[in-house]
Amino acid sequence: MSTPTILDRIRAYKLEEIAARKEERSQAEIEEAARAASAVRPFAGRLQQASIGGYGLIAEIKRASPSKGLIRADFDPPVLARAYADGGAACLSVLTDQPSFQGNDAFLVAAREAVDLPVLRKDFLCDPWQVAESRALGADCILIIMAFVSDAQALELESAATDWGMDVLIEVHDQEELDRATLLKSRLLGINNRDLNTFETDLQTTRNLARRASEDRLLVSESGLRLPADLADMARYGVRSFLIGESLMRHDDVATATRDLLANPMVATL
Numbered sequence: 001m002s003t004p005t006i007l008d009r010i011r012a013y014k015l016e017e018i019a020a021r022k023e024e025r026s027q028a029e030i031e032e033a034a035r036a037a038s039a040v041r042p043f044a045g046r047l048q049q050a051s052i053g054g055y056g057l058i059a060e061i062k063r064a065s066p067s068k069g070l071i072r073a074d075f076d077p078p079v080l081a082r083a084y085a086d087g088g089a090a091c092l093s094v095l096t097d098q099p100s101f102q103g104n105d106a107f108l109v110a111a112r113e114a115v116d117l118p119v120l121r122k123d124f125l126c127d128p129w130q131v132a133e134s135r136a137l138g139a140d141c142i143l144i145i146m147a148f149v150s151d152a153q154a155l156e157l158e159s160a161a162t163d164w165g166m167d168v169l170i171e172v173h174d175q176e177e178l179d180r181a182t183l184l185k186s187r188l189l190g191i192n193n194r195d196l197n198t199f200e201t202d203l204q205t206t207r208n209l210a211r212r213a214s215e216d217r218l219l220v221s222e223s224g225l226r227l228p229a230d231l232a233d234m235a236r237y238g239v240r241s242f243l244i245g246e247s248l249m250r251h252d253d254v255a256t257a258t259r260d261l262l263a264n265p266m267v268a269t270l
């Protein structure tokens, strides 16, 4: 039998987590909480707007990761959210997965209350119940990781997100996942530079897949981006939106680091 991958391990505990949470709150209860949540903020719209002439940044609030362990000890989600907003981020991403990323649902709630930016719930979703739960927390966008879900699950998640008025960031990291993503209608397509088995990041993933993606998609390069030169490199391949966590989280002054990263965007030539 093959060794379980990180996604296999995450899937196993997520299924237990979902079952336990469903015991606590029925479908009707979670839907009622989702209906009572504050209005959805336009995630894809803000990102698109920022990427015209500039760069669209989804700035990630990330305390730890399976590959790096603890990334930031001084971790205060509302303070970080305000620093990202001051630095010019278009949107936030907040990790809520606890076992692998030391995230928490409360981090998303607190970060979103602190700013007026739209927020992505960064977690491992495979059940529409989690989409309603994301909306109940206030999330404006969910993530569908093609490597984590079947085609049927991806369609079900997208349909639930659409019903709740939320945006979807579809995530792919190879050609097969890019082909499967054609099933989905959402505009936002994230290309993850991180190999989820080895954890290595390689910007070549974005360079390769960006030119094969449909022109209708708004492309987001994800993971392993650190420098203004990295963003300019991706912009040469038509990618002007980015999901960045670790490199910004490691700066003492997150607002200045964010501002410096976004300064002097490459002029669009496409």
Ligand SMILES: O=C(O)c1ccccc1NCC(=O)[C@H](O)[C@H](O)COP(=O)(O)O
Pocket: 006, 060, 062, 065, 066, 067, 068, 192, 194, 196, 199, 222, 223, 224, 225, 243, 244, 245, 246, 247
């Ligand atoms: O970050 C990880 O080590 C990781 C491991 C396994 C699955 C997912 C993982 N990260 C999720 C992400 O997509 C990143 O947090 C996001 O793209 C930001 O990446 P980075 O700028 O490199 O922190």
